[in-house]
Amino acid sequence: MHTSVFYSLLLSSSTAFAYQPCPLLGPVFQAPTGLCDATIFQDALRNLTDTLDNGTATGGETRYGSFPSNATSFSIGVFDATTPGGLLSYQYSSSALQSGTEGVNRVTEDSVYRLGSGSKLITIYLFLIEVGWKYWDHSITDFVPQLEVAARKCLARKDAVDCVDWNDVTLGALASHMAGIPRDYSTTAELLASGLPVVEYGLPPLPASDFPPCGTNYTNACPESEYLRGLTAEHPVFKPFTSPVYSNAGFELLEFALQNITGRSSESVVQADLFDKLNMTHSSYNVPTDYSDAVLPLGADASGFDATLGNETPVGGYYSSQADLIRMGQSILSATLLSPNLIKKWMKPVTFTSSATAAVGMPWEIFRVPNLTDHVFDLYTKSGDVFSYSTMFAIAPDYGVGFVILAAGNHTTSTVEVLSDTVTATIFPALENAARAQSQEKFGGRYESKTAGLASNITLATNAGQPGLVVESWYSNGTDMLLTIAGIRKATHGVDVRLYPSGLAQQTSATSQRLGFRAVFESRDTAPDGGVFSSDCSTWFVADQLMYGNVGLDEFVIEVEDGKAVSVSPRALRATLEKVD
Numbered sequence: 001m002h003t004s005v006f007y008s009l010l011l012s013s014s015t016a017f018a019y020q021p022c023p024l025l026g027p028v029f030q031a032p033t034g035l036c037d038a039t040i041f042q043d044a045l046r047n048l049t050d051t052l053d054n055g056t057a058t059g060g061e062t063r064y065g066s067f068p069s070n071a072t073s074f075s076i077g078v079f080d081a082t083t084p085g086g087l088l089s090y091q092y093s094s095s096a097l098q099s100g101t102e103g104v105n106r107v108t109e110d111s112v113y114r115l116g117s118g119s120k121l122i123t124i125y126l127f128l129i130e131v132g133w134k135y136w137d138h139s140i141t142d143f144v145p146q147l148e149v150a151a152r153k154c155l156a157r158k159d160a161v162d163c164v165d166w167n168d169v170t171l172g173a174l175a176s177h178m179a180g181i182p183r184d185y186s187t188t189a190e191l192l193a194s195g196l197p198v199v200e201y202g203l204p205p206l207p208a209s210d211f212p213p214c215g216t217n218y219t220n221a222c223p224e225s226e227y228l229r230g231l232t233a234e235h236p237v238f239k240p241f242t243s244p245v246y247s248n249a250g251f252e253l254l255e256f257a258l259q260n261i262t263g264r265s266s267e268s269v270v271q272a273d274l275f276d277k278l279n280m281t282h283s284s285y286n287v288p289t290d291y292s293d294a295v296l297p298l299g300a301d302a303s304g305f306d307a308t309l310g311n312e313t314p315v316g317g318y319y320s321s322q323a324d325l326i327r328m329g330q331s332i333l334s335a336t337l338l339s340p341n342l343i344k345k346w347m348k349p350v351t352f353t354s355s356a357t358a359a360v361g362m363p364w365e366i367f368r369v370p371n372l373t374d375h376v377f378d379l380y381t382k383s384g385d386v387f388s389y390s391t392m393f394a395i396a397p398d399y400g401v402g403f404v405i406l407a408a409g410n411h412t413t414s415t416v417e418v419l420s421d422t423v424t425a426t427i428f429p430a431l432e433n434a435a436r437a438q439s440q441e442k443f444g445g446r447y448e449s450k451t452a453g454l455a456s457n458i459t460l461a462t463n464a465g466q467p468g469l470v471v472e473s474w475y476s477n478g479t480d481m482l483l484t485i486a487g488i489r490k491a492t493h494g495v496d497v498r499l500y501p502s503g504l505a506q507q508t509s510a511t512s513q514r515l516g517f518r519a520v521f522e523s524r525d526t527a528p529d530g531g532v533f534s535s536d537c538s539t540w541f542v543a544d545q546l547m548y549g550n551v552g553l554d555e556f557v558i559e560v561e562d563g564k565a566v567s568v569s570p571r572a573l574r575a576t577l578e579k580v581d
Contacts, residue, residue, distance in 0.1 A: 019496065019522070019523075019524050019525070021375075021466060021467055021468065021496060021498060021520070021522065022520070022522060022537040022538070022539045023375050023467045023468060023498070023500055023520065023539070024500050024518065024520060024539055024540055024543060025540065026398060026500065026501070026503070027377075027398040027399070027435075027500070027501055028375060028398075028432075028435075028467035028468050028500055029432070029435035029436055029438075029439045029462075029467070029468070029469075029501070030435065030438070030439060030442075030501050030515075031398065031399050031400035031401075031435060032399065032400075032431055032434040032435040032438050033438065035080055035083070035087055035401075035431075035434070036083060036087065038434045038437075038438075040430050040433045040434040040437060041087075041427070041430050041431060041434045043430070044426055044427055044429075044430030044431075045078070045087065045088050045427070047426055048078075048088070048090075048422070048423065048426040048427065049088075049090060051422060051426065052076070052090055052092070052419075052422070055067075055069070055422075056069045056092050060072075060415075060418075062418055062422055063422075064417075064418045064421035064422055064425075065414065065417070065418045065421075066418070067411060067414060067415035067418050067419070068094075068409065068410050068411050068415070069092070069094060070094055070095050070096065071094055071096045071297070071409045071410040071411075072094055072297070072407055072408070072409030072410055072411065072412060072415050073092055073093045073094045073096075073097045073107050073295060073297060073407070073408050073409055074091075074092050074107070074405060074406060074407040074408070074415065074416075074419065075089075075090070075091050075092075075107050075108075075109060075111060075113070075321075075322040075404075075405070075406045075407075076088070076089075076090040076091075076322070076403065076404070076405050076419065076423065077089050077090075077109065077322040077323070077325070077326045077403065077404045078401065078402075078403045078423070078427060079326045079329050079330055079333075079401065079402055079403070079404070080330075080333065080400055080401050081330055081333035081334040081400055082330065082334065085109070085323065085326070086326045086330075087401070089109050089322065091106070091107045091108055091109070091111075092107070093105065093106040093107050094297070094409055096297060096409065097295070097297055097408075097409070100296060100297070100299070101299075102291060102294075102296045102299050102300055103291050103292070103293075103294040103295060103296035103300070103305075104292075104293060104294065104295055104296075107295055109321065109322045109323040109326075110282050110293055110321050110322075110323050111282075111293055111294070111295050111321055111322070111406075112282050112288060112293045112294050112295065112319050112320070112321050113295050113319070113320065113321065113389050113391065113406040113407075113408055114304065114305060114317070114318075114319055114386050114387065114389040115316070115317075115318045115319065115320055115384050115386075115389070115391050116316045116383075116384030116385045116386035116387075116389055116390065116391060117248075117315070117316045117382070117383065117384035117385065117386070118318070118320075118382050118383065118384030118391040118392075118393055119313065119314055119315060119316050119317055119318035119384065120251050120314070120315065120316070120363040120382060120384075121363060121382040121393055122270065122274065122314070122318055122328075123251055123254060123255065123258075123314040123315075123363075124175055124254075124346075124362050124363050125274065125328070125332070125337075126258070126266075126269060126270055126273065126274055127175070127254065127258055128338055128342060128346060129273055129274065129337050129338065130258060130261070130262055130269060130273065131258070131261055131262070132342065133342060133345060135171050135257075135261070136170065136171050136172030136175065136362075137170055137171075137172060138170060138171055139166070139167050139168070139169060139170055139171075140166055140169045140170065140171060140174060140253055140257060141166050141167050141169075143171075143256070143257035143260045143261060144228070144253060144256050144257055144260065146225070146228045146229075146232075147166040147169075147228065147232065147253075148166070148167075150163075150164070150166055150228075150232035151164075151165055151166040151167045154166070160236075160239075161235070161236075162235050162236075163232075163235070163236070164180075164181055164232070164234075164236045166232075168239075168240045169181065169240050170240070171254065171257060172350070172362065173240050173241060173250075174247070174250035174251070174253055174254050175250070175251075175254060175362035175363060176244070176350035176351065176360055176361060176362045176363065177244045177245060177246050177247050177250065177360055177363070178240065178241050178242075178243075178244055178350060178351055178360075179240050179247060179250050180236050180237050180238035180239050180240045180241075180242055180243075180245060181231075181234075181236060181237065181245075181247055181249055181250060182231065182234040182235070182236070182237060182247065182249055183237070183245065183246060183247050183248060183249065184247075184248050184249055185212070185215065185222070185227060185230045185231040185234060185249055186212035186213075186214060186215035186222060186227070186230055212230060213226065213230075214226050214227075214230075215227070215230075221308065221309060221310025221311060221312065222310070222311065223311075224256060224311060227252065227311060228256075231249055243351075244351050244353055244360045248312070248315045248316065251314055251315045251363070252311055252312055252314070252315050254314070255311065255314040255315075256311075266285065266313070266314055267285040267286065267313075270285055270318075271285065274328075274337075275324075277337065278324075278327045278328060278331055278336075278337075279327060280320065280324035280327055280328065281324070282319075282320065282321035282323065282324050283318065283319060283320040283321065283324045284318070284319045284320075285313055285317075285318065286308075286313075287305070287306050287307075287308060287319075288319060291305075293321070295389075295406075295408040296408075297388050297408045297409040297410075298388055298409075302388075303387060303388040303389075303408065304386065304387020304388055304389070305387070305388075307387065316384065316386050317386075320406075321406070322404055322406055325393060325404040325406075326404060329393065329395060329402045329404065332395060332402075333395065333397075333400055333402065346361070346362065347361070347364070347380050347395070347397055348361060349361050349364075349366050349378075350362060356368075357369075359378075361380065363382060364380045364381065364382060365381045365382060365383060366378055366379065366380055366381070367379045367381060369424060369428065371428055371429060371432050375467055377396055377398045377399070377428070378396070378397070378398070379394055379395075379396050379424065380394065380395045380396070380397065381393065381394040381395075381420075383416065385412070385413050388408055388409060388410070388412065389406070389407065389408050389412060390406075390407045390412035390413045390415065390416040391404075391405065391406050391407070391416065392404070392405040392416050392419075392420045394420070394424075396428065396431075399428065399431045399432075399435070401427070401428075401431060403420075403423050403427070405419050405420060405423070407419070436462050436464075437462075439462055439469060440461065440462040441564075442560070442563065442564060442565055443460055443469055443558060443565045444460055444461050444462060444469075445459070445460065445461075445565070445579055445580070445581050446458075446459045446579075446580050446581050447459070447460070447567065447568045447577035447578060447579050447580065448577055448578060448580050449575060449576075449577055449578075450578055454477055455475055455477060455478040456475055456476050456477055456478075456573075456575055456577060457473070457474075457475050457577060458471060458473065458474045458475070458568055458570070458577055459471070459472040459473045459474075460472070460499070460568070467498065467500075468498030468499055468500050468520070469498060469499040469500075469517070470496075470497070470498050471497035471498065471499065471519065474497070474570075476570070476573050476575065481570075482494065482495060482497060485497065485521050485546075485553070486523075488546065489521060489523055490523075491523035491524060491525055492523075492525050493523070493524040493525045494523075494524045495521050495522060495523055495524060496521075496522045496523075496524055497519050497520070497521055497522075498519065498520050498522075499517040499518070499519050499556055500517060500518055500519075500520065501515065501516070501517055502516040502517055502518050503516070504516030508559075511561055511562050512559065512560065512561045513559070513560045514557050514558075514559050514560075515557065515558050515559075515560060516555075516556075516557055517555075517556040517557070517558060518543055518544075518552075518554050518555065518556070519553075519554035519555075519556060520539045520543070520554070521542070521546075521554065522539065547572070548572040548573075549572065549574075551571045551572040552571070552572060553570075553572045555570075555571040555572060556568060556569065556570055556571065557569045557571060564579075565579055566578065566579050567579060
């Protein structure tokens with residue numbers, strides 16, 4: 001006899017769980033600063049360096065798996081928004097590379113790798129730089145006329161199974177892999193071009209007319225007209241906006257659209273408006289003419305370094321270096337080429353995947369990573385694989401930090417995965433601990449009203465291993481506000497009150513700021529370990545819910561001078577409490 005899943009859930013619902021804070025989505029502390037001097041973080045970087053040294057010395061063994069250190073070289077860079085060159089630069093040159101006869105024998109931060117699909121990040125960044133956000137909801141047929149013709153033919157056939165209605169495909173759907181269109185047209189993944197004995201594999205023989213006329217190798221890339229003719233003859237995978245399906249073809253269409261919008265070639269646009277502006281001197285659209293900085297683990301030809309991708313360059317053909325990608329990452333974190341608001345809109349998910357911990361953006365591959373305090377942070381990444389190269393570009397907006405990994409050699413995909421896990425597991429717990437320590441130093445302490453006879457005060461602190469600024473005590477004119485809120489919330493065992501940064505800030509002078517925070521009021525009562533609905537972390541439902549005189553009881557402003565808090569204002573109470581210790 002089998003116990004049903006529903007019955008199992010009923011049995012488990014009687015088990016009580018202890019209270020755990022449920023933060024709002026976003027940073028639980030202000031992002032740490034001065035990381036070059038932050039002992040906690042610098043210790044983590046030394047630990048990371050030791051881990052990498054040990055891994056490469058033992059044949060690539062790490063806690064997250066192994067990689068072929070004798071045949072794979074890599075560059076790793078960790079960066080914040082402002083530190084020139086980044087926070088960490090780690091280079092490893094395999095014995096195979098050191099004995100090579102072409103390109104570099106030892107990699108540096110300026111060594112040039114192929115980016116593979118990491119190129120898609122450059123494509124979307126460039127699109128935002130050139131035309132902003134305004135076209136994402138426009139149909140691709142507005143910008144690529146050949147697709148309008150194909151859409152009319154599709155409508156005439158009334159065959160939604162075998163043809164794509166391109167009028168329903170928006171630029172935003174293409175950028176987020178939500179268009180439901182084919183993954184590729186006519187690439188080396190085409191079985192007919194792979195050299196496999198297809199008939200022996202159970203596949204029927206095909207007439208010559210079914211063989212793609214171009215693009216089946218990297219010496220006969222398809223011209224635009226031929227590419228569009230072939231792509232529109234393929235079948236859809238899903239209806240648009242149904243499910244994310246990775247599509248290289250979508251990014252080639254975005255390239256055609258951007259060229260038609262700007263009236264300029266992709267090569268000229270990326271060089272003038274991205275590479276030149278950010279001094280990305282080791283990045284290029286075309287195959288570099290000088291191989292002196294190239295990482296060629298198997299030589300230029302066998303490594304795939306000199307393969308020309310033509311129109312597919314914005315899909316997977318760019319070249320760059322660790323130092324250049326750090327410059328690009330810093331421009332995103334510091335909003336150098338886009339407005340801060342546009343950066344925030346860009347770094348958001350568009351859809352989920354079937355994984356509980358992954359989502360998709362434009363073109364972000366987003367991972368929800370658990371950190372020290374039982375909360376998640378979102379890591380915005382873009383990976384890439386082409387020939388003998390693999391890459392990872394990652395940014396964590398909550399911490400204002402990112403990393404870059406470039407690898408060349410054998411089994412580079414798994415190598416980059418292992419290295420990405422190693423970097424993530426080492427630096428982000430340290431970043432949170434550094435942020436907590438800095439928040440305690442900056443905001444922790446007791447604040448009191450200076451008005452005679454008014455017994456109003458608040459004490460803020462951080463707790464080891466927990467998120468946010470904890471309100472340890474809070475009195476307004478002699479009344480215990482924690483008891484008041486517990487009464488409103490009907491919390492028998494009291495409430496837990498924590499402040500989280502809202503991102504709102506006002507620079508009042510060269511040395512002074514007003515910083516916005518929102519409190520989360522949570523009952524400390526234990527509760528049964530329920531199902532999906534009863535155990536949901538849903539504090540976002542109640543932010544700004546309790547109002548007094550049209551001001552949220554959870555709204556706080558902390559004034560900072562010379563990097564230290566001088567006052568706290570619980571806005572609903574119309575009071576300013578000054579720091580006394």
